[in-house]
Amino acid sequence: MNAPEQLYGWWVPVKASTYAAQLDTQLDIFHWAMLLIFVLWGIYFVYCLAHYRARPGVPAVRGQLSVAKSMVPDGIILVFEMFMIFVIGLPVWAQVMETFPEEKKANVVHVIAQQFAWNFHYPGPDGEFGRRDIHLVSSGNPIGLDDSDPASKDDIVSINTMPAPLGKPTLAYLTSMDVIHGFNVPAFRTKQDVTPGMRVRIWFEPILRGKFEIACAQLCGLAHYRMLGNVEVMTQEEFDAWIQKKLADKAEL
Amino acid sequence: MKGAAVHSQTQTGGHEAHPQLGFVRTYVFSTDHKVIGIQYMITSMLFLLSGFFMMLMMRWQLAWPGQPIPIIGQFLPETMAPGGVMLPEFYNQLGAMHGTIMVFLGIVPLGVAAFGNFVLPLQIGAKDMAFPFLNMLSYWIFLVGGILMLSSFAMPGGAAQSGWTSYAPLADLAPPGQTMWLIAMTFIITSSLFGAINFIVTTLNLRARGMTWLRLPFFVWCQFVTAILLVLAFPVLQGGAILQLLDRVAKANFFIPANLIFGGAPVEQPGGGNPLLWQHLFWFLAHPEVYVLLLPEFGIVAEILANGTRKPLFGYFELVVSVCAIGALSFIVWAHHMFLSGMRTDVTKFFTVTTMIISIPSVMVLTCFLLSLRGGSIHFTTPMLFALAFIPMFGIGGLTGLPLGFTPTDIYLHDTLYVIGHFHYVVVTGSLIALFGGLYYWFPKMFGRTMNEFWGKVHFWLTVTAMNGIFFPMMWQGMAGVLRRQYDPTAQIHNHPTLPLNKVMTISAICLALAQIPFVLNFFISIFKGKKTSANPWNATTLDWAACPSPPPHGNFAGELAIHRGPYEYSVPGHKTDWSPQHVPEKELS
Numbered sequence: 118m119n120a121p122e123q124l125y126g127w128w129v130p131v132k133a134s135t136y137a138a139q140l141d142t143q144l145d146i147f148h149w150a151m152l153l154i155f156v157l158w159g160i161y162f163v164y165c166l167a168h169y170r171a172r173p174g175v176p177a178v179r180g181q182l183s184v185a186k187s188m189v190p191d192g193i194i195l196v197f198e199m200f201m202i203f204v205i206g207l208p209v210w211a212q213v214m215e216t217f218p219e220e221k222k223a224n225v226v227h228v229i230a231q232q233f234a235w236n237f238h239y240p241g242p243d244g245e246f247g248r249r250d251i252h253l254v255s256s257g258n259p260i261g262l263d264d265s266d267p268a269s270k271d272d273i274v275s276i277n278t279m280p281a282p283l284g285k286p287t288l289a290y291l292t293s294m295d296v297i298h299g300f301n302v303p304a305f306r307t308k309q310d311v312t313p314g315m316r317v318r319i320w321f322e323p324i325l326r327g328k329f330e331i332a333c334a335q336l337c338g339l340a341h342y343r344m345l346g347n348v349e350v351m352t353q354e355e356f357d358a359w360i361q362k363k364l365a366d367k368a369e370l
Numbered sequence: 371m372k373g374a375a376v377h378s379q380t381q382t383g384g385h386e387a388h389p390q391l392g393f394v395r396t397y398v399f400s401t402d403h404k405v406i407g408i409q410y411m412i413t414s415m416l417f418l419l420s421g422f423f424m425m426l427m428m429r430w431q432l433a434w435p436g437q438p439i440p441i442i443g444q445f446l447p448e449t450m451a452p453g454g455v456m457l458p459e460f461y462n463q464l465g466a467m468h469g470t471i472m473v474f475l476g477i478v479p480l481g482v483a484a485f486g487n488f489v490l491p492l493q494i495g496a497k498d499m500a501f502p503f504l505n506m507l508s509y510w511i512f513l514v515g516g517i518l519m520l521s522s523f524a525m526p527g528g529a530a531q532s533g534w535t536s537y538a539p540l541a542d543l544a545p546p547g548q549t550m551w552l553i554a555m556t557f558i559i560t561s562s563l564f565g566a567i568n569f570i571v572t573t574l575n576l577r578a579r580g581m582t583w584l585r586l587p588f589f590v591w592c593q594f595v596t597a598i599l600l601v602l603a604f605p606v607l608q609g610g611a612i613l614q615l616l617d618r619v620a621k622a623n624f625f626i627p628a629n630l631i632f633g634g635a636p637v638e639q640p641g642g643g644n645p646l647l648w649q650h651l652f653w654f655l656a657h658p659e660v661y662v663l664l665l666p667e668f669g670i671v672a673e674i675l676a677n678g679t680r681k682p683l684f685g686y687f688e689l690v691v692s693v694c695a696i697g698a699l700s701f702i703v704w705a706h707h708m709f710l711s712g713m714r715t716d717v718t719k720f721f722t723v724t725t726m727i728i729s730i731p732s733v734m735v736l737t738c739f740l741l742s743l744r745g746g747s748i749h750f751t752t753p754m755l756f757a758l759a760f761i762p763m764f765g766i767g768g769l770t771g772l773p774l775g776f777t778p779t780d781i782y783l784h785d786t787l788y789v790i791g792h793f794h795y796v797v798v799t800g801s802l803i804a805l806f807g808g809l810y811y812w813f814p815k816m817f818g819r820t821m822n823e824f825w826g827k828v829h830f831w832l833t834v835t836a837m838n839g840i841f842f843p844m845m846w847q848g849m850a851g852v853l854r855r856q857y858d859p860t861a862q863i864h865n866h867p868t869l870p871l872n873k874v875m876t877i878s879a880i881c882l883a884l885a886q887i888p889f890v891l892n893f894f895i896s897i898f899k900g901k902k903t904s905a906n907p908w909n910a911t912t913l914d915w916a917a918c919p920s921p922p923p924h925g926n927f928a929g930e931l932a933i934h935r936g937p938y939e940y941s942v943p944g945h946k947t948d949w950s951p952q953h954v955p956e957k958e959l960s
């Protein structure tokens with residue numbers, strides 16, 4: 118399931134999260150409707166060009182069609198759009214962007230973006246995030262974790278790799294240390310600007326194991342194009358083992 | 371459609387007692403709206419060309435990343451492209467400058483200032499703009515702004531490189547080129563404001579006798595609404611630009627929040643600002659701005675369609691209402707650019723609804739254009755080809771806007787090349803195509819000579835094909851998740867399957883460049899050597915054609931005009947000719 122060719126192709130990537138299929142359905146509905154409108158318009162357009170081309174002895178005829186009738190297509194499109202918003206769109210928007218899993222039942226991560234890396238801060242077994250302070254930031258401590266805070270003792274920081282358990286929602290709090298970045302996982306259909314000075318919440322629930330690319334979506338400077346990372350989706354056991362290994366590594370230092 | 375015997379006394383135009391002006395006052399520091407219009411036209415076409423060349427270099431990098439740029443590469447300095455290979459900084463500069471130049475120095479001045487200046491006073495029967503001196507000032511301020519903008523490539527660290535949107539705090543903390551961008555923008559905005567005020571006052575006060583609001587050519591309506599948009603929206607960006615300038619030079623922190631680290635060190639500013647504030651200020655202008663990029667072109671297409679089908683436009687009143695509705699609604703949709711900015715999610719619902727609603731008047735305009743063909747006698751002249759192509763091409767641009775304005779689908783499409791493809795369908799295959807049509811259409815009026823029809827058609831077919839070869843694959847890549855503003859598309863795994871399309875697009879872009887050669891040659895050769903033309907070679911009904919010679923003299927019209935009918939009275943039963951000019955009394959026509 119891991120080879121990139123299987124994940125990415127000539128159309129939208131694999132659907133690797135619970136809401137990917139729903140969002141894709143909406144894309145599909147729109148594109149079929151757009152195609153239909155365009156083809157109908159196109160047929161009429163080509164018909165007019167052929168039928169009403171200038172011919173000697175055939176003068177133009179001034180219109181008789183009523184304006185009210187001409188508004189029928191406009192009305193149909195308006196009804197379609199309102200149907201899409203209120204019946205199809207808003208429920209999904211509410212589910213993806215406004216309904217969040219409970220912290221206790223989710224894998225909670227702080228995502229801290231910087232030029233040009235993604236830092237992932239996990240709370241560790243105690244479930245509490247340690248304090249951070251930008252004045253403590255150094256090459257060995259990219260997010261400025263305050264070691265004097267007891268809550269940070271078992272915290273884990275991972276750079277550009279975001280492990281996430283399969284079949285359990287991940288709740289991420291996004292912040293940025295410098296400029297605006299865009300947290301974007303195409304295979305999950307997840308995207309959210311990461312704006313400094315704000316903390317924004319997002320969630321996703323992976324349904325496939327594997328490595329899924331995170332590509333920064335907002336221009337953030339000269340290396341924007343290689344501000345990349347991966348969500349590594351693993352089973353809960355593998356995830357727990359990864360945490361333990363990280364804690365052991367940390368203890369050694 | 372033959373014979374030109376309708377106009378009697380008005381044919382010769384009017385030189386009023388004017389002191390003879392020297393060359394400089396006639397062609398350089400002129401206050402004549404026609405000369406200023408042509409100055410704007412040539413200048414903005416040069417800016418379009420420069421923005422296009424920037425784009426060609428970027429397209430080369432996208433198709434052949436890391437390869438030296440052919441021909442141009444060797445002339446670029448080390449700080450931009452060592453060994454001819456573009457640096458990421460330089461790519462970002464080109465991107466930001468391409469967007470800025472194309473929008474603010476290319477399409478808008480061409481559609482608004484060039485055509486508006488030249489055509490609007492002629493169509494309403496005015497002898498000049500209301501404030502000719504202000505008009506001249508507007509051009510010269512524009513030129514200074516444009517030159518400052520281009521020269522910013524010479525700043526230390528290069529030109530602005532934070533996108534045409536200049537999002538804070540990236541732009542706040544960027545190299546000095548950004549300061550130059552802000553200063554140049556204030557010049558450009560000032561120039562636009564002077565122009566817009568002029569258009570509004572001229573339309574309100576200088577219409578000929580009998581030129582009622584519902585007898586105005588649709589083009590005039592479009593320019594009038596556009597001018598109102600400019601006056602209401604641009605000051606907001608002007609204010610925003612000044613705030614960003616203060617952030618940069620006076621550490622004012624309007625857009626910089628606390629506790630940032632930049633280049634490894636904490637930013638020594640107390641913070642307290644809000645990056646989203648900039649986005650609101652920017653898009654409050656920039657959404658109406660996209661209609662500024664489009665409405666004048668609606669007007670151009672309408673003029674050409676009525677003339678080329680030899681019948682009145684379908685639904686003139688509906689068109690006027692639609693354009694006014696678009697103008698009004700364009701002020702309450704701006705945050706659809708910010709659905710994923712972190713703005714409150716329930717606020718986005720308001721904007722998704724307004725965005726869907728604003729699509730309806732645009733659909734109405736398109737429907738009217740389409741129905742205008744019905745019953746017509748369609749003459750496939752060069753301007754008409756461009757105007758006709760506008761209809762399906764703008765259709766694609768408009769339709770692809772739907773999934774972007776709709777919040778759930780925008781999550782996936784936001785910041786991908788789908789967005790870029792969508793708005794290039796609107797501004798390139800839409801606006802730019804319409805502007806080309808306008809150039810071919812009004813050229814005889816501007817220079818008293820016609821452009822070559824054959825080369826015009828060659829230009830048309832090559833251009834439309836090449837444009838689709840660029841922007842259709844672009845939307846396709848967007849569907850595959852390829853992001854915009856990427857210096858090296860090979861860096862990201864999810865881009866790999868669609869990479870071959872990059873070569874298709876770049877080759878199409880080179881073809882598009884080559885396709886402009888017949889146009890440029892045709893344009894300049896025809897100015898001096900083209901076939902001499904009469905006052906009204908298209909047998910049109912509006913005053914710009916029917917009531918003054920080509921080119922119109924200083925003062926435009928001889929004597930006072932009286933207007934007797936609506937703008938598009940073609941093929942009126944019982945009239946001698948199939949066009950009935952607005953200013954000719956009924957008894958002379960039947």
Ligand code: HEM
Nearest residue numbers: 425465466469472473477533534535790797854855856879
């Ligand atoms: C005529 C040929 C044109 C071509 C081939 C072209 C192509 C492109 C491409 C490839 C991009 C960059 C996509 C990326 O960021 O990866 C771009 C960006 C852009 N273009 Fe064009 N374009 C053209 C004309 C225009 C015109 C006429 C306008 C405006 C009226 C325009 C406005 C923009 C803007 C605003 C951007 C975004 C810049 C940014 O990222 O800040 N372009 N164009």
Ligand SMILES: [Cu+2]
Nearest residue numbers: 333335337341
């Ligand atoms: Cu980035």
Ligand SMILES: [Cu+2]
Nearest residue numbers: 656657704707
């Ligand atoms: Cu907009």
